[in-house]
Amino acid sequence: MLIRKVIGSLPLFLLALTVAAYPGSPSLQNAKPVVIAGKVLSPKPNSSITLGINLVGFEQKELTVPVDSAGSFLFRFSAYVPTDAWMIYGNNFLILFHPGDSLYIELNGAAETREALLETVKFKGTAATINQKAALFQGLYYASALYRQDYRKKEDKVKRSTPDEFVRHCDSLRKEGIKFQEAFVKREKPSQEVSTWSRLFIEQSYYSNLSFYPGNHRAALALKKSEWDVPVQYFDFLGKYYDIKQSLISGDAISAYIGNYTYKYILSRNQRDIAALNRSVSRHEEESMLLQNIVRYSKDALTREISLCFALNSLLEQSAVGTFEENRDLVDKHIKQPFLREPLLSKYQEKKKELDRGTHIVIDPLRSGVSFVDSVLQHNKGKVIYIDFWATWCGPCRQEFPYAKKMEEAFPDGVVFLYLCLESNKDAYRNLMQKYAHGGIHRFLDGDQSNMVRQKYDIKGLPHYMLIDKEGAFVPNSDIRPSEDKTESVIRELTKR
Structure with missing residues (x-):
């Protein structure tokens, strides 16, 4: 969610060409320090402020620093490219910066709404002018009817529209948004940089709304993907996106686009190619x-x-170091840009060290995942059994682990916790076992075992949880995630029976 300064006196079009010639672009070769300082007026006691930096090609990086008794705060970090970031103190708004910038921001901590905050925010420093205009644009947008749509009406559109109808609806909203942005540019005459950034700000919601429509439509009607899906060519619009070089000026826009492009457009191509193989493929394949x-x-x-x-960074986030290494030739051949290559290789080295520290984790071979689960159930009759089906690549699965550990501590006796890792990479499994250091029974299931367990226990998605009572009977529950408040009480009730 970020932006950048025009290099020298180059217009935006020539800047885009400079970016296109990235191997020789000095602006993209070396990281430079950025200092963002400021003061919160009427600060809350013992509070902190967060900067969510949108790193192109990576996940958002959050920096949080304390706000002192006088309201002062200070961020120091390095950046390769201009971009934008979310400043979060109760409310949030986007600020813009470039490598080497020093920016001072004054904001009202007592503002109850984002619009009120943006009306009073003030900037000083190297990027003050563009930030003042960008803040003005955001304030006008968030106060407009364009943003303040009837959300029930929007939800109704998602629920009741066919794909073609929803595309037409989004097209009409896009036209309104562009008209709003063009009126702002004509009236306020911002720099070319802010003009382009504000256009991307408007365009992003269009592409995101279209990208998330299929999943949102299914959720609204409680449909499974096997029951309803969009045509295979639906996501082709993501392959016709506006000039990707220009979108570098907004980390917010480019991050949203790249995520949808990779895991919707390219993934839909993947699904077509897998179908053409006329066979199932493993997660690794x-x-x-x-x-x-x-x-x-x-x-x-x-x-x-x-x-x-x-995509490679996402694999490293899942500790899939082996998959990264097997595809290292793609890094060397295609990822040349230092602002992408250097942080990616640093992430690889970091994960490699984590994995090396966890190599002592032994994976017990199983002849059959199904028979193993059956044996656990058979040998633990008289106890409540909680089963967690998860995968190393599943973010929501990993997010539940700290809660699972607390839940284990709440039931030291009478409850067996069984964790079954499906469809995953062995190196990633070892690394995560080292990182989370769970109690309970842990087993890694290979591809065939994972498929058998999925079929037997009707596991549609991950994470998936099951409860078995003292008699060995399955307990029907809609949601018994470790993080759910009701889960412990459900288990406690079963132990009393």
Whole structure:
């Protein structure tokens, strides 16, 4: 969610060409320090302020610093490229900066709404002028009817529209948004940089709304993907996105686009190619195909480079170091840009060290995942059994682990906790076992065992949880995640029976 300064006196179009020639662009070769300081007027006691930096090709990086008794705060970090970031103190808004900037921000901590905050925010420093205009645009947008739509009406559109109807609806909203942005530019005459950034700000919601429509439509009607889905060509619009080089000026826009491009457009191509194989593929094969298809289907070199970095970084986030190493040739051949390559390789080295520290984790071989689960149930009759089906690549699964550990501590006796890892990479499994250091019974299931367990226990998605009572009977429950308040009480009730 960020932006950048025009280099020298180059207009935006020539800047885009400079970016296109990225191997020789000095602005993208070296990281430079950025200092963002400021003061919160009427600060809350013992509070902190957060900066959510949108790193192109990576996940958002959050920095949180304390706000002192006088309201002062200070962020120091380095940046390769201009971008934008969310400043969060009760409310949130986007600020813009470039490598080497020093920016001072004054904001009202007592503001109850984002619009009220944006009306009073003040800037000083190297990026003050563009930030004042960007803040003005955001304030006008968030106060407008364009933003303050009837959300029930919007939800109704998602629920009741066919794909074609929803596309037409989004097209009409896009036209309104562009008209709003063009009126702002004509009236306020911002710099070319802010003009382009504000256009991307408007365009982002259009592409995001279209991208998330299929999932939101299914959720609204409680439909499974097997019961309803969009045509295979639905996501092709993401392959026709506006100039990717220009969108670099907004980390918010490019991050949203690259995520949808990679895991909706390219993934839909993956699904077509898998169907053409006329056989099932393992999770590992699917991940490798995704990387190959980013190279195969990306028409634009910069899109390919950023999308590859994004996908490989996601694999490293899942500790899939082995998959990264198997596809290292793609990094060396296609990811040349230092602002992508250097942080990606640093992430790899970091994960590699984590994995090396966890190599002592032994994976017990299983002849059959199903028979193993059956044996656990058989040998623990008289106890409540809580089963967690998870995968290393599943973010929501990993988010539940700290809650699971607390839940284990709440039931030291009479409850067996069984964790079954499905469809995953062994190296990633070892690393996560080292990181979370769970109690309970842990087992890694290979691809065939994972499929058998999924079929037997009708597991549609992950994470998936099951409860078995003292008699060995399955307990029907809609949601018994470790983080759910009701889960402990459900288990406690079963132990009393």
